[in-house]
Amino acid sequence: xxxxxxxxxxxxxxxxxxxxxxxxxxxxxxxxxxxxxxxxxxxxxxxxxxxxxxxxxxxxxxxxxxxxxxxxxxxxxxxxxxxxxxxxxxxxxxxxxxxxxxxxxxxxxxxxxxxxxxxxxxxxxxxxxxxxxxxxxxxxxxxxxxxxxxxxxxxxxxxxxxxxxxxxxxxxxxxxxxxxxxxxxxxxxxxxxxxxxxxxxxxxxxxxxxxxxxxxxxxxxxxxxxxxxxxxxxxxxxxxxxxxxxxxxxxxxxxxxxxxxxxxxxxxxxxxxxxxxxxxxxxxxxxxxxxxxxxxxxxxxxxxxxxxxxxxxxxxxxxxxxxxxxxxxxxxxxxxx
Amino acid sequence: xxxxxxxxxxxxxxxxxxxxxxxxxxxxxxxxxxxxxxxxxxxxxxxxxxxxxxxxxxxxxxxxxxxxxxxxxxxxxxxxxxxxxxxxxxxxxxxxxxxxxxxxxxxxxxxxxxxxxxxxxxxxxxxxxxxxxxxxxxxxxxxxxxxxxxxxxxxxxxxxxxxxxxxxxxxxxxxxxxxxxxxxxxxxxxxxxxxxxxxxxxxxxxxxxxxxxxxxxxxxxxxxxxxxxxxxxxxxxxxxxxxxxxxxxxxxxxxxxxxxxxxxxxxxxxxxxxxxxxxxxxxxxxxxxxxxxxxxxxxxxxxxxxxxxxxxxxxxxxxxxxxxxxxxxxxxxxxxx
DNA sequence: TTGTAGGCGTTATCAC
DNA sequence: GTGATAACGCCTACAA
Numbered sequence: 001x002x003x004x005x006x007x008x009x010x011x012x013x014x015x016x017x018x019x020x021x022x023x024x025x026x027x028x029x030x031x032x033x034x035x036x037x038x039x040x041x042x043x044x045x046x047x048x049x050x051x052x053x054x055x056x057x058x059x060x061x062x063x064x065x066x067x068x069x070x071x072x073x074x075x076x077x078x079x080x081x082x083x084x085x086x087x088x089x090x091x092x093x094x095x096x097x098x099x100x101x102x103x104x105x106x107x108x109x110x111x112x113x114x115x116x117x118x119x120x121x122x123x124x125x126x127x128x129x130x131x132x133x134x135x136x137x138x139x140x141x142x143x144x145x146x147x148x149x150x151x152x153x154x155x156x157x158x159x160x161x162x163x164x165x166x167x168x169x170x171x172x173x174x175x176x177x178x179x180x181x182x183x184x185x186x187x188x189x190x191x192x193x194x195x196x197x198x199x200x201x202x203x204x205x206x207x208x209x210x211x212x213x214x215x216x217x218x219x220x221x222x223x224x225x226x227x228x229x230x231x232x233x234x235x236x237x238x239x240x241x242x243x244x245x246x247x248x249x250x251x252x253x254x255x256x257x258x259x260x261x262x263x264x265x266x267x268x269x270x271x272x273x274x275x276x277x278x279x280x281x282x283x284x285x286x287x288x289x290x291x292x293x294x295x296x297x298x299x300x301x302x303x304x305x306x307x308x309x310x311x312x313x314x315x316x317x318x319x320x321x322x323x324x325x326x327x328x329x330x331x332x333x334x335x336x337x
Numbered sequence: 338x339x340x341x342x343x344x345x346x347x348x349x350x351x352x353x354x355x356x357x358x359x360x361x362x363x364x365x366x367x368x369x370x371x372x373x374x375x376x377x378x379x380x381x382x383x384x385x386x387x388x389x390x391x392x393x394x395x396x397x398x399x400x401x402x403x404x405x406x407x408x409x410x411x412x413x414x415x416x417x418x419x420x421x422x423x424x425x426x427x428x429x430x431x432x433x434x435x436x437x438x439x440x441x442x443x444x445x446x447x448x449x450x451x452x453x454x455x456x457x458x459x460x461x462x463x464x465x466x467x468x469x470x471x472x473x474x475x476x477x478x479x480x481x482x483x484x485x486x487x488x489x490x491x492x493x494x495x496x497x498x499x500x501x502x503x504x505x506x507x508x509x510x511x512x513x514x515x516x517x518x519x520x521x522x523x524x525x526x527x528x529x530x531x532x533x534x535x536x537x538x539x540x541x542x543x544x545x546x547x548x549x550x551x552x553x554x555x556x557x558x559x560x561x562x563x564x565x566x567x568x569x570x571x572x573x574x575x576x577x578x579x580x581x582x583x584x585x586x587x588x589x590x591x592x593x594x595x596x597x598x599x600x601x602x603x604x605x606x607x608x609x610x611x612x613x614x615x616x617x618x619x620x621x622x623x624x625x626x627x628x629x630x631x632x633x634x635x636x637x638x639x640x641x642x643x644x645x646x647x648x649x650x651x652x653x654x655x656x657x658x659x660x661x662x663x664x665x666x667x668x669x670x671x672x673x674x
Numbered sequence: 675t676t677g678t679a680g681g682c683g684t685t686a687t688c689a690c
Numbered sequence: 691g692t693g694a695t696a697a698c699g700c701c702t703a704c705a706a
Contacts, residue, residue, distance in 0.1 A: 005699055016677045021701065029675055048450045052392035053699035056682050061389075062452075073618070077410030084435055093452050096433050098421055113385045115399075115430050226622050252622075259624045281410070282619065285563050287596045342683055353693045358685065366691055390683035393698050 004045050013041035024049060025059075055116065060312055062092050064305060065120040067108070067132070069099045071224070072252065074280045075297065079123050079146065082301025090309045092118070105131035112139050119143060119308040121301070128193055142311045144304040147295070149193030158311065160303045160321040164194045167293045167325045168201030168247075171275055174327060175245045176205065179336035180273060184218040184243040186232050186253050192224070198249045198277060218243060222253045229256020237264050237272070244272065244336045251276035251283050251292055258286055258332065269334035279328050288331030296323050341382050350378035361386060362396075392453065397649055399429050401642060402448070402457040404469070406436045408561070409589065411617045412634065416460050416483065419638025427646045429455070442468035449476050456480060456645040458638070465530050479648045481641040484632070486530030495648065497640045497658040501531045504630045504662045505538030505584075508612055511664060512582045513542065516673035517610060521555040521580040523569050523590050529561070535586045535614060555580060559590045566593020574601050574609070581609065581673045588613035588620050588629055595623055595669065606671035616665050625668030633660050 006024075010017035015034055022030050023038040041047070055061045066083055068076050080096065087094050095117060099107055104126065112135070120143040126132050127145035136143050144158040175183050185202045188195025199219060206217045220236065222228035229248055233256055236243055248254035254276030258268060266272050268288060276283060279294035303321050310317040343361075347354035352371055359367050360375040378384070392398045403420055405413050417433065424431050432454060436444055441463070449472070457480040463469050464482035473480050481495040512520050522539045525532025536556060543554045557573065559565035566585055570593055573580055585591035591613030595605055603609050605625060613620060616631035640658050647654040 003699090007699085018677060018701085019675090022676090025701085031675065034676085046450075050393070050699050051452055052389045052398075053682095054701080055389035056387070056393050056684085057699075057701040058682060059701060073414030074410045077414060080433065081435065084433070091451075093432055093434075095430055096417065096421070097430075098418065113383075114428075115388055255622060259622070262624055282622065285592060285596070285619065287599055340683090344683085354683095355685085355693055356691090359692090362685085368691065371691090387683050390698090391685075393700085394683075394685035395698060396685055 003050070004047050006047070006049070009038065009041045009045055009047050012045055013037045061116050061118050063095055063115070063117045064092050064308060065111070065115075065117040066094060066096045066123070067099055067111075067120055067126050068096070068123045069101070069104075069126045070123055072280065074282065075278070076123065078297040079121075079301040082298035082303075083121055083305045085298075086302040086305030086309070090306075092305075092309060099126055099132070103131070104129055105135045108132050108135040109139070112136070112141055117141070118312040121304050121308060122146065122148070123301075124148065124194060125189075125192055128191070142308065144307045144311075146300050146304050147194050156319050158304075158307050158317070158319045160300050160307065160323065161194075162295050162300070162323055162325045164197040165201040165204070167295075167327075168198040168249075168277070169205045170201075170327060171247060171277070171293055172202045172205035174329070175247060175273060175275060175333065178245075178273065178333065180245040181336075182216060182218070182241070182243040183245045183247055184220065184236050186222045186229060186246065186248040186257070187219050188221075188249040188253075189223050190221070195224070195249050202247060222248070222256075224250050224252060226252045226256045226259075229253030230260045231256070233257035233260030234264065237261060237266055242266075242272075245275070245333070246272065247275045249277055251278045251280045251290060254290055254292065254332075255282060255286055258290070269332055270337060273333040273336075275333055283328075283330070286332075291330045291333040292328050294326045294328050296325070299323055340387070341384055343384075343386070346375065346378045346382055346384050349382055350374045398453050398455045400432055400452070400454045401429050401645060402452075402454040403431060403433045403460070404436055404445070404448075404457055404463050405433070405460045406438070406441075406463045407460055409587075409617065411619065412615065413460065415634040416458075416638040419635035419640075420458055420642045422635075423639040423642035423646070427643075429642075429646060436463055436469070440468070441466055442472045445469050445472040446476070449473070449478055454478070455649040458641050458645060459483065459485070460638075461485065461531060462526075462529050465528070479645065481644045481648075483637050483641050484531050493656050495641075495644050495654070495656045497637050497644065497660065498531075499632050499637070499660055499662040501534040502538040502541070504632075504664075505535040505586075505614070506542045507538075507664060508584060508614070508630055509539045509542035511666070512584065512610060512612060512670065515582075515610065515670065517582040518673075519553065519555070519578070519580040520582045520584055521557065521573050523559045523566060523583065523585040523594070524556055525558075525586040525590075526560050527558070532561070532586045539584060559585070559593075561587050561589060563589045563593045563596075566590030567597045568593070570594035570597030571601065574598060574603055579603075579609075582612070582670070583609065584612045586614055588615045588617045588627060591627055591629065591669075592619055592623055595627070606669055607674060610670040610673075612670055620665075620667070623669075628667045628670040629665050631663045631665050633662070636660055 009020045122145045127148040147161045187199045220232045276292040279292045283290035343354045347357045459482045464485040484498045524536045557569045613629040616629045620627035
């Protein structure tokens with residue numbers, strides 16, 4: 001079955017094959033009449049350009065890469081979904097690569113030499129890995145980062161994010177509005193920039209004027225895993241002066257706290273309020289369901305993909321997109337008693 | 338930066354470029370001495386063949402597709418990981434596509450025409466969708482199915498699976514060995530073949546001779562979601578003669594049962610044993626941790642990818658691989674009291 | 675605004 | 691065994 005080529009379309013439409021090429025790539029300098037003839041020919045012949053040929057001839061690849069090393073499958077899956085949506089809409093395809101921890105730089109270099117893409121989407125935490133960024137920069141591969149570390153003032157690499165600081169601030173303020181004063185915070189890994197901003201937001205809310213008296217900033221460190229949340233939760237709840245609320249920097253740790261509470265017979269939310277961050281599906285899997293911050297992860301990913309495609313096609317794109325978060329109040333938080 | 342081509346390697350090695358091509362593709366009819374010279378040249382030049390050119394010239398694509406429509410991100414993520422491992426080992430890359438529910442056949446057709454792969458991996462439940470299979474067969478695309486429906490006797494399409502029937506049988510037998518007699522089963526969606534086999538295994542264990550008296554087969558139907566498990570769990574536990582053990586056809590539903598038990602103040606495992614199937618990471622996130630069946634999902638996926646690559650390179654491959662499952666006994670099951 | 679030659683980096687076909 | 695030479699399907703000059 002000899003596949004049908006651009007020549008077939010040209011013959012069908014009665015034009016030269018270059019004209020077909022122009023129409024397909026949306027280039028100017030083609031009369032409207034011809035444009036339509038070509039489109040019709042494409043339609044009737046059900047012609048699909050051969051991506052390999054396109055790529056070989058030096059044009060775009062119509063392939064986007066998604067690099068990730070995030071341990072949470074749910075997070076990755078949501079990102080992947082968003083990216084895929086945007087890709088499909090633009091006729092692109094998605095190539096996923098999980099980066100192993102050992103020398104990421106070499107991996108990225110190898111990937112880029114092995115398979116060319118029109119750009120790469122970097123999800124946290126790889127989006128903050130200097131090795132990765134360096135490898136990409138060295139090859140002039142364009143990339144968009146999702147929820148990356150704060151930029152240097154003059155850095156303007158494309159990114160899409162939410163205001164982590166404000167989200168944590170607002171969640172803390174919400175807990176305070178329920179009457180909580182002893183609110184502990186379980187921070188994320190030290191190298192996770194967004195996690196650090198969340199911690200700062202919590203601190204700011206705890207220290208702001210007129211927020212009530214008897215407040216103490218109490219930060220312990222976890223590593224975003226369920227287990228670390230459980231461990232820190234047990235420690236916090238085992239203390240003589242236990243907090244009335246625990247705010248974890250992500251949902252998995254918050255779930256760990258809830259498990260600890262259950263094990264130690266501390267009722268949630270009557271004796272302890274628990275809040276998380278991310279609104280992963282698991283947040284609704286526990287009982288009571290988890291109060292948390294929802295990042296529009298899928299939208300962020302889709303936005304990142306659109307930016308990348310825009311970049312690849314030479315369009316003007318806003319380089320620093322910031323999307324809205326929202327507080328999701330569920331059963332795990334309540335008035336202090 | 339003009340990329341280095343096969344000609345550069347040929348010049349460096351002092352042979353013709355066809356010879357280089359032969360060596361690279363592992364073809365016979367090349368003297369060992371030349372072979373080594375070529376390899377060394379490749380090494381020193383750090384030459385990487387251009388995949389687009391390769392694909393265009395009619396050879397392999399070095400691309401595998403992974404089609405999925407499974408709602409569980411964890412499941413998909415594990416499959417994806419296994420496939421990626423195998424791909425990387427063989428110099429392949431992975432292209433993921435989530436299939437939407439509306440007319441999958443057309444989607445597959447479009448995907449195949451848009452981007453050529455050397456084969457496709459089908460995870461459940463798409464692996465049992467006749468439309469998908471038909472679309473693939475029509476285009477003579479080779480595929481391997483993971484945990485698909487049982488074959489017709491004479492059907493020999495490549496597949497990798499575990500013995501779902503036996504796994505469910507053994508889990509049920511294990512519950513019986515703890516003294517349980519009233520064991521309820523929450524089945525999966527009707528169109529999920531592996532789920533059906535699990536149900537049959539449960540039935541067989543319940544009805545086998547000498548398994549004790551007072552047993553009743555009690556099957557209710559869920560849809561593999563946490564929520565459906567919770568609903569069915571509440572119904573089962575609300576009944577006057579409640580079961581002492583509930584075995585769900587997957588982990589998510591089992592977790593739903595545990596949530597229901599907690600809500601209704603039914604202690605696990607003292608008043609109710611709960612077992613699941615899959616050993617998803619969430620199984621360890623609850624307390625007590627979930628007793629379940631572990632499918633070597635990642636291994637299965639890797640095996641599938643290896644089979645596909647073998648098929649693509651014309652090797653002989655075993656077409657029906659069956660991998661070992663294992664019972665993972667944790668805290669959610671205990672002796673009947 | 676449109677069409678013609680040439681090349682992108684491989685593999686495949688045939689001679690030698 | 692090894693090596694010229696022609697595809698593969700498209701795009702980018704350049705010319706008309």
